Amino acid sequence: MSVAPPPIIRSVAELRALTATWHRAGERIGLVPTMGALHAGHLSLVAAAKAAADRVVVTIFVNPRQFNDPEDYARYPRTEASDAEKLAPFGVDAVYVPAPDQVYPDGFATTVSVAGVTEGLCGASRPGHFDGVATVVAKLFLQSGADIAFFGEKDYQQLQLVKRLARDLDIPIEVAGHPTVREADGLALSSRNAQLSTSARQMAPALYAALVGAAGRIRAGDAVPGVLDDTARRITAAGYQRVEYLELRSAQGLHPMIRLDQPARLLVAAWLDGVRLIDNIAVGP
CATH class of the missing domain: 3.40.50.620 (HUPs)
Structure with a gap:
């Protein structure tokens, strides 16, 4: 009923x-x-x-x-x-x-x-x-x-x-x-996802995968600037046209961070198929 x-x-x-x-x-x-x-x-x-x-x-x-x-x-x-x-x-x-x-x-x-x-x-x-x-x-x-x-x-x-x-x-x-709700392939749910073409939708999960990889490297002690540069290149290599920002910020206050010495958030905005997608994940010390 x-x-x-x-x-x-x-x-x-x-x-x-x-x-x-x-x-x-x-x-x-x-x-x-x-x-x-x-x-x-x-x-x-x-x-x-x-x-x-x-x-x-x-x-x-x-x-x-x-x-x-x-x-x-x-x-x-x-x-x-x-x-x-x-x-x-x-x-x-x-x-x-x-x-x-x-x-x-x-x-x-x-x-x-x-x-x-x-x-x-x-x-x-x-x-x-x-x-x-x-x-x-x-x-x-x-x-x-x-x-x-x-x-x-x-x-x-x-x-x-x-x-x-x-x-x-x-x-x-x-x-x-x-918490962010995701598709089975990791893409964060967004009303803008519907604007993606079929091929772009297949590429889109690379954004979350790149964040997960970067967070793992930062937790392991890799230098934050190098990780961010490598990750931005990984995102564009996956088909994204442009990374607007990719930053590590404090979870409280959103202060820029170059080392993981407090609870943090890895945040990204990138363009795919003319659509601006954003995502973020927690990164803890």
Whole structure:
């Protein structure tokens, strides 16, 4: 027997009225912010939210402020109906799909900017992107009044931004990271994977394989700069057009590292078939 999709809410007022009712009942509210085009990675966040909270709200909002390219924003898939169907088996309590004017009303003039963790990596090649992320996440946290929010570790720099944002602004919400979900061949799940050609999709897992190899060498004591240079060449030899960045950074604070003397993260962005793919893995001392 099919399960009915969860109710869709489109206004701030309706969302706040609903979450206020839940809070009055003493219920804990979980939030899963997304831009839609849901895949198994998103759904793993929903499952984690269901396990940690009494009520769960999934948000779907394609945020124009975090796109550097208007064409990329226009191309981004909008799949509201199929997303709601995917959420139905999880017993989600509401899907918040605000119109742009519910997030950025006329005269909106505020930008939230987080320094430090946004510098370099994706922040270097996507100017303004993380300001857009920080602004919309702050809005969603405050609009929902949620107690805990779930973000995937695939977007590790974004996860660190969100944790710092909540801490610095005293927003009373717990930010929980969730491990990256991968295909059987290791490719990190992403809505952008669908843009890869058949041949590029076959090449794509080389990115994760290269990270695993590099992490093993770094743990074994090989010099970090040499490992990174060798790994970048390995990625392009596997068919990627360009490695945008490949860096070892501290797990907390994302400070650049040239030796493994604290918990770290190996992070990469590379271009394949005109598609920008990112990934990261943990590297510990």
